[in-house]
Amino acid sequence: MNDTAEYKSASNLEKKLAAGEFAVTSELGPPKSVDFEIIKTKVELLKGYVDAVNITDNQTAIVRVSSIAVGKMVLDMGIEPIIQMTSRDRNRLAMQSDILGAYLLGIRNILCLTGDHTCFGNHPQAKGVYDLDSIQLIEMVKNMRDKKVFQNGEEIRNSKKAEIKEPRMFIGAAANPFADPFEFQAARLEKKVNAGVDFIQTQCIYDMQRFIDWMEQVRNKGLHEKCKILAGVTPLKSVGMAKYMRDKVSGIVMPDSYIERLGKSQDTAAEGIKICVEQIERLREIKGIAGIHIMAIEWEQKVAEIVEKAKLKR
Amino acid sequence: MIVAEQKPIEEIKGYIAAHKKILLLGCGTCVTVCLAGGERQVAILAPILRMSAGIEVIENTIERQCDAEFFDEIKEQVESCDAILSMACGVGVQMAARIFADKPVYPALNTMFCGTNDGAGQWSENCLACGDCKLGIFAGVCPVTRCSKSLLNGPCGGSADGMCEVDPENSECGWQLIYDRLKRLGKTDVLMKNTPPRDWSKTHSGGPRRLSREDITQL
Numbered sequence: 001m002n003d004t005a006e007y008k009s010a011s012n013l014e015k016k017l018a019a020g021e022f023a024v025t026s027e028l029g030p031p032k033s034v035d036f037e038i039i040k041t042k043v044e045l046l047k048g049y050v051d052a053v054n055i056t057d058n059q060t061a062i063v064r065v066s067s068i069a070v071g072k073m074v075l076d077m078g079i080e081p082i083i084q085m086t087s088r089d090r091n092r093l094a095m096q097s098d099i100l101g102a103y104l105l106g107i108r109n110i111l112c113l114t115g116d117h118t119c120f121g122n123h124p125q126a127k128g129v130y131d132l133d134s135i136q137l138i139e140m141v142k143n144m145r146d147k148k149v150f151q152n153g154e155e156i157r158n159s160k161k162a163e164i165k166e167p168r169m170f171i172g173a174a175a176n177p178f179a180d181p182f183e184f185q186a187a188r189l190e191k192k193v194n195a196g197v198d199f200i201q202t203q204c205i206y207d208m209q210r211f212i213d214w215m216e217q218v219r220n221k222g223l224h225e226k227c228k229i230l231a232g233v234t235p236l237k238s239v240g241m242a243k244y245m246r247d248k249v250s251g252i253v254m255p256d257s258y259i260e261r262l263g264k265s266q267d268t269a270a271e272g273i274k275i276c277v278e279q280i281e282r283l284r285e286i287k288g289i290a291g292i293h294i295m296a297i298e299w300e301q302k303v304a305e306i307v308e309k310a311k312l313k314r
Numbered sequence: 315m316i317v318a319e320q321k322p323i324e325e326i327k328g329y330i331a332a333h334k335k336i337l338l339l340g341c342g343t344c345v346t347v348c349l350a351g352g353e354r355q356v357a358i359l360a361p362i363l364r365m366s367a368g369i370e371v372i373e374n375t376i377e378r379q380c381d382a383e384f385f386d387e388i389k390e391q392v393e394s395c396d397a398i399l400s401m402a403c404g405v406g407v408q409m410a411a412r413i414f415a416d417k418p419v420y421p422a423l424n425t426m427f428c429g430t431n432d433g434a435g436q437w438s439e440n441c442l443a444c445g446d447c448k449l450g451i452f453a454g455v456c457p458v459t460r461c462s463k464s465l466l467n468g469p470c471g472g473s474a475d476g477m478c479e480v481d482p483e484n485s486e487c488g489w490q491l492i493y494d495r496l497k498r499l500g501k502t503d504v505l506m507k508n509t510p511p512r513d514w515s516k517t518h519s520g521g522p523r524r525l526s527r528e529d530i531t532q533l
Contacts, residue, residue: 088463092511114463114470117480128463135467136511151511176471181493184469184505191467191508203471250479251471 008145008198009170011108012080013052017199017228022284023291024312025082025201025230026050026303028074030065039070043077045300049307050079052109054201054293057084061121068098072105082172083107086115091131092140092151099141103167111172111201112137134173135195141171142196171196175229176203177214179251186217193226200227201293204234206245207253208282215286224288231283232293235276235302239263273302273309280310316344316403317437318351318423320359326399327367329420333396338363338422339388339410340375341402348437351401351423359401359422379406385413392417445516445523451504453495458512460488466509469493 007014016023026046031038046053053074057067071081083102085095099110114134118126132140140151148156148166156166173192177185189200205211211231218224236242239262246254258275265271280292292312296303307313320326330336338360346352353375360371372395376384379402392398397418400407403425411419427439442459448466449456458464462472462480469489472479478487496502514520 114465117462117472119462119480130463130465131514132511133463133465133467134470135508139508140511174471179469179471180473180475180487181469181490184493184502187502187506188467188469191506194506195508250474250482 009108009168011052011170013082013109014170014198016051017290022312023052023228023230024050024294024307025052025054025291026294026296026300027054027056028070028300029056029059029298030067030070032062032064034065036073039065039073040077042300043074043079046303047077047079049304049313050294051291052080052082054082054084054111057086057113057115058089058121059084059116061088061116061118061123061126063121063123068102068105068107071102071107075106080109081107082109082111084111084113085137086113087130087132087134087137088115088118088128089126091129095132095137096140096144096150099144099167099169103169108168108170109172110141110169111174112141112197113174135191138171138173138192138195138197141169145169145171146196170198172199172201173197174203175200176251177205177211178203178207178253182210182214186214186221186223189218189223189227190221193223197227199230199290201230202232203251204232204245204295205279205283206258207255208279210253211283212286215288219288224290228290229288230291230293231280231286231289232295233276233279233283233306234295234297235299235306236262236272237299238268238272269302273306276306277309280306280312315347315429315431316405316425317348317427317429317439318345318403318425320350320355320401321422321424323362323366326359326420326422327363330363330367330369330397330399333369333418335370335372335395336363336397336399337372337374337388337392337395338399339379339401340373341379341400341406342375342377343380345401345403345406345423346375348431349435351403356401363399375401379403379409382409382413385410442517444512446513448509451509452492453499453501455488455491455495457488457492460486460491462488465489466512 028042055067055071058064067083071083074081112134118124118128143149145168148164155164157164175189242259245252262268262271283289294303338356340352340356356373356375360373363371378384392414398410399420399422400410401422407421428441429437429439432438444458461468462478473487473490476490478485
């Protein structure tokens with residue numbers, strides 16, 4: 001049996017998760033310039049430690065190198081990319097066009113997001129597109145793959161006589177167990193599963209009890225059997241960062257105990273890594289967690305250490 | 315109603331600087347109710363312009379600037395002026411420009427939104443006039459207008475304590491409102507049906523919209 005018949009996309013991430021292996025993904029934020037060295041350095045830090053790497057799409061609504069362009073570069077350098085795609089900057093025409101292009105470039109994983117609001121970025125006067133929301137984007141990518149049709153229902157072929165050639169992506173999305181209304185968040189994941197999502201990466205988890213509660217709701221709905229859930233972690237660099245996450249970032253719950261631990265520590269960065277490793281160890285024990293997503297924000301040099309200390313070495 | 319607010323005075327003065335005599339024209343409908351461009355606001359703005367711009371300002375207010383018939387009564391007055399400074403919404407400004415093809419027409423207001431009056435001096439946006447109302451599904455709270463990202467399958471991760479991250483001090487999360495209303499009505503199950511992408515061609519994306527009703531045009 002060939003790969004395409006057995007798998008949806010045949011990406012390495014899909015194969016790994018399908019085999020029941022615990023997956024590790026991380027994040028690579030493209031630079032705010034055409035500085036190739038930054039991309040290369042980050043790839044070197046991550047290579048060999050993760051199964052796939054998210055390439056963020058104008059993260060925090062700040063203009064950066066295109067996620068698909070960087071996705072192609074990291075692929076050529078030996079890392080499997082998960083391109084992030086937000087519906088903030090593109091309408092359904094542009095997104096489908098980019099999905100076709102990304103597929104032709106060899107990209108097989110996509111993470112469907114709505115995207116941070118333009119008001120947080122460096123072009124707050126830009127028009128937010130939001131032609132689709134993340135759930136509609138998931139469904140569009142799934143229909144392109146499974147029904148082999150564009151969003152308008154047209155078959156994906158160059159002409160009536162041409163062969164159908166559809167892009168086959170492994171489809172991811174985000175889930176935020178900490179956003180309000182809390183009681184609706186598991187249901188919202190169910191909506192994403194119904195839309196056709198294959199894997200989920202969660203918002204960074206600090207409030208473990210709330211995450212455990214959310215996972216219980218998720219398991220009660222059987223969602224962990226319908227999609228692969230990767231638990232998100234972000235190592236804390238400093239007390240300032242922890243306080244910023246607590247006070248300024250919506251959808252993050254930061255227990256004071258972590259801020260206290262960091263504050264008392266002689267080596268804050270080392271303590272931050274230690275906390276992160278402990279979190280991973282606890283998350284691995286939760287039934288229904290298929291992997292870890294390490295978002296080391298502009299701290300990619302620590303991913304290898306976290307992976308090794310948490311015994312996640314590939 | 316259509317909610318508007320007066321433009322900065324310097325911008326208004328910039329428009330009329332080249333003229334000697336203008337008609338400051340108020341509108342008696344929405345902008346009167348939202349205290350932006352009615353008879354009272356005309357009476358307040360006119361002396362400011364006379365003093366600071368040093369030009370002759372004639373005052374008048376008609377019932378509606380979006381209806382051609384109400385302009386009949388001011389035709390002679392317009393003839394005697396170099397230009398019209400309209401205190402209507404953008405619709406009224408354009409109607410004035412259409413009727414008085416040879417007269418410069420300037421806006422004195424910024425037209426903001428279709429909204430509700432939320433108390434003295436407070437208004438908020440409630441309708442984008444999208445042409446395909448879904449309020450029947452969403453318990454009478456519009457996700458297209460009230461959600462900062464117009465999500466049809468919200469909320470996003472930026473909802474905290476009932477407020478939207480875009481403006482956590484002032485802006486409620488539209489999806490929290492939808493969820494709360496549906497819960498009160500015992501209908502949260504409707505949210506489990508994924509809402510398909512919108513047909514934006516029914517909005518301005520399809521070009522300027524027109525409405526022609528034969529039941530009335532054939533009367």
